[in-house]
Amino acid sequence: xxxxxxxxxxxxxxxxxxxxxxxxxxxxxxxxxxxxxxxxxxxxxxxxxxxxxxxxxxxxxxxxxxxxxxxxxxxxxxxxxxxxxxxxxxxxxxxxxxxxxxxxxxxxxxxxxxxxxxxxxxxxxxxxxxxxxxxxxxxxxxxxxxxxxxxxxxxxxxxxxxxxxxxxxxxxxxxxxxxxxxxxxxxxxxxxxxxxxxxx
Amino acid sequence: xxxxxxxxxxxxxxxxxxxxxxxxxxxxxxxxxxxxxxxxxxxxxxxxxxxxxxxxxxxxxxxxxxxxxxxxxxxxxxxxxxxxxxxxxxxxxxxxxxxxxxxxxxxxxxxxxxxxxxxxxxxxxxxxxxxxxxxxxxxxxxxxxxxxxxxxxxxxxxxxxxxxxxxxxxxxxxxxxxxxxxxxxxxxxxxxxxxxxxxxxxxxxxxxxxxxxxxxxxxxxxxxxxxxxxxxxxxxxxxxxxxxxxxxxxxxxxxxxxxxxxxxxxxxxxxxxxxxxxxxxxxxxxxxxxxxxxxxxxxxxxxxxxxxxxxxxxxxxxxxxxxxxxxxxxxxxxxxxxxxxxxxxxxxxxxxxxxxxxxxxxxxxxxxxxxxxxxxxxxxxxxxxxxxxxxxxxxxxxxxxxxxxxxxxxxxxx
Numbered sequence: 088x089x090x091x092x093x094x095x096x097x098x099x100x101x102x103x104x105x106x107x108x109x110x111x112x113x114x115x116x117x118x119x120x121x122x123x124x125x126x127x128x129x130x131x132x133x134x135x136x137x138x139x140x141x142x143x144x145x146x147x148x149x150x151x152x153x154x155x156x157x158x159x160x161x162x163x164x165x166x167x168x169x170x171x172x173x174x175x176x177x178x179x180x181x182x183x184x185x186x187x188x189x190x191x192x193x194x195x196x197x198x199x200x201x202x203x204x205x206x207x208x209x210x211x212x213x214x215x216x217x218x219x220x221x222x223x224x225x226x227x228x229x230x231x232x233x234x235x236x237x238x239x240x241x242x243x244x245x246x247x248x249x250x251x252x253x254x255x256x257x258x259x260x261x262x263x264x265x266x267x268x269x270x271x272x273x274x275x276x277x278x279x280x281x282x283x284x285x286x287x
Numbered sequence: 288x289x290x291x292x293x294x295x296x297x298x299x300x301x302x303x304x305x306x307x308x309x310x311x312x313x314x315x316x317x318x319x320x321x322x323x324x325x326x327x328x329x330x331x332x333x334x335x336x337x338x339x340x341x342x343x344x345x346x347x348x349x350x351x352x353x354x355x356x357x358x359x360x361x362x363x364x365x366x367x368x369x370x371x372x373x374x375x376x377x378x379x380x381x382x383x384x385x386x387x388x389x390x391x392x393x394x395x396x397x398x399x400x401x402x403x404x405x406x407x408x409x410x411x412x413x414x415x416x417x418x419x420x421x422x423x424x425x426x427x428x429x430x431x432x433x434x435x436x437x438x439x440x441x442x443x444x445x446x447x448x449x450x451x452x453x454x455x456x457x458x459x460x461x462x463x464x465x466x467x468x469x470x471x472x473x474x475x476x477x478x479x480x481x482x483x484x485x486x487x488x489x490x491x492x493x494x495x496x497x498x499x500x501x502x503x504x505x506x507x508x509x510x511x512x513x514x515x516x517x518x519x520x521x522x523x524x525x526x527x528x529x530x531x532x533x534x535x536x537x538x539x540x541x542x543x544x545x546x547x548x549x550x551x552x553x554x555x556x557x558x559x560x561x562x563x564x565x566x567x568x569x570x571x572x573x574x575x576x577x578x579x580x581x582x583x584x585x586x587x588x589x590x591x592x593x594x595x596x597x598x599x600x601x602x603x604x605x606x607x608x609x610x611x612x613x614x615x616x617x618x619x620x621x622x623x624x625x626x627x628x629x630x631x632x633x634x635x636x637x638x639x640x641x642x643x644x645x646x647x648x649x650x651x652x653x654x655x656x657x658x659x660x661x662x663x664x665x666x667x668x669x670x671x672x673x674x675x676x677x678x679x680x681x682x683x684x685x686x687x688x689x690x691x692x693x694x695x696x697x698x699x700x701x
Binding site for chain 1: 333335337361363365368369371373406408410411412414423429430432434435461463465466468470514515516517518519561562612655656700701
């Protein structure tokens with residue numbers, strides 16, 4: 088019962104911790120906002136004091152250690168989720184290969200010009216990018232050096248094995264890779280993108 | 288060990304629970320047919336490598352030398368779509384010869400396996416490696432090819448504080464998230480051997496290097512990388528035991544044995560930015576070794592309880608606007624480190640271990656895999672501690688706190 092109560096109270100405390108930190112990082116702009124800001128701060132501080140008083144009879148040192156740890160752990164999880172809203176919109180489309188072709192809807196590119204296709208059973212993703220001239224390019228995210236998986240960076244793709252880098256067009260910008268990324272032909276049929284995987 | 292496991296497990300659980308509300312445009316199309324076409328590279332064995340050679344002039348000592356710094360041969364083999372082998376064999380300073388050899392040698396050469404591991408693909412964004420590998424700590428430990436960094440020499444912080452091409456034997460799990468541009472890694476490897484720590488080389492001499500290393504002591508290392516448009520941010524950590532002796536031997540020396548006995552901790556964070564020809568790198572690292580006093584008492588060493596290093600680098604590619612593969616980069620880097628920033632109760636401070644390095648130079652890459660470099664490094668250290676001087680002046684030359692080096696080098700990778 089004690090660990091469960093501690094966990095629940097720590098989650099409450101961590102939420103108020105997060106809110107307090109966020110309120111301090113984003114100060115209010117107007118007088119009305121400042122008044123509301125102060126009220127929110129008072130509320131979160133009151134919540135934490137309330138929690139501390141309830142558990143006053145528990146071992147204080149154990150409580151502080153545990154709640155601090157859980158505060159950090161839960162806070163890091165919340166922070167990761169918050170980062171999701173700040174990061175570029177990454178769409179990963181899981182699909183199957185049929186007749187050496189992959190089909191994805193064009194409508195998905197309305198939100199982001201870059202989408203990642205994950206064919207079932209494959210060990211490499213395919214990056215599909217909408218270019219400025221409304222053409223589409225599909226790149227196999229397999230490093231041409233030693234076949235490691237690539238990860239996107241802000242201006243292309245990186246291989247963490249030896250540091251090779253490729254730009255958005257798949258051309259090598261940093262070695263040891265020497266060859267550009269494999270490209271697949273892409274066609275548009277009835278509002279769907281068809282990626283042809285057949286080896287030419 | 289438990290705290291590290293709990294931290295990552297709880298962080299991921301908390302993230303997963305919170306992330307349920309963040310649904311992207313991901314779609315899953317299921318058909319009844321499953322194609323056999325994997326569309327991957329058909330080659331099974333790959334040979335590649337890298338190397339560098341350079342000239343250095345030490346202005347204080349009025350001494351120059353040239354060397355083939357290293358020549359490394361990669362041999363990789365793909366057994367099937369799931370399992371691959373990666374090896375790196377390194378020869379340093381061109382020649383390793385026996386005492387009776389007719390080849391004259393400086394004695395600096397060595398032959399070593401830099402990496403030798405199996406990679407098991409779990410899916411397109413997660414894999415496991417097992418064997419001898421360089422953990423993801425710092426910037427150059429994983430990406431140490433001469434075309435990957437500015438300057439003839441690797442950053443001093445990533446030689447003296449974070450050991451350069453630090454490799455150990457172990458198992459690692461690497462992956463990237465679906466909804467966030469985050470890469471992560473966690474590995475368990477054999478621990479460092481503190482009996483080999485040297486006063487002026489940090490923890491580097493304690494590496495196992497995959498050569499009959501003790502595995503009584505273990506270490507856990509983990510990292511998280513986050514890409515935000517043109518910025519790459521990384522945090523990594525290491526925690527491991529440093530005594531590989533049996534419990535009886537350890538007890539007789541007054542050291543704590545076991546998997547994480549006499550622990551050493553390392554934390555590192557770095558940031559890299561690249562856009563429009565501008566390249567910025569910033570790195571900071573700290574090592575904590577709380578039980579250094581016990582090690583000093585056991586082996587008559589002078590190991591500190593703390594050391595730190597940090598550097599910042601700014602570079603610019605003047606050929607960026609040409610959008611060609613050719614690059615001409617000018618750069619400047621400032622580094623500061625102290626290999627004995629905090630001392631054990633029985634330690635002696637050595638001011639020469641507190642160093643500032645200023646490096647400025649050029650890096651010309653006619654193609655992405657060839658580099659021609661030149662730079663000047665200015666070194667400033669703290670004063671010598673008279674208590675540590677065995678051979679004082681006038682028997683030996685007086686110690687100079689400032690020194691200057693000129694480096695000219697070439698490098699390749701393929």
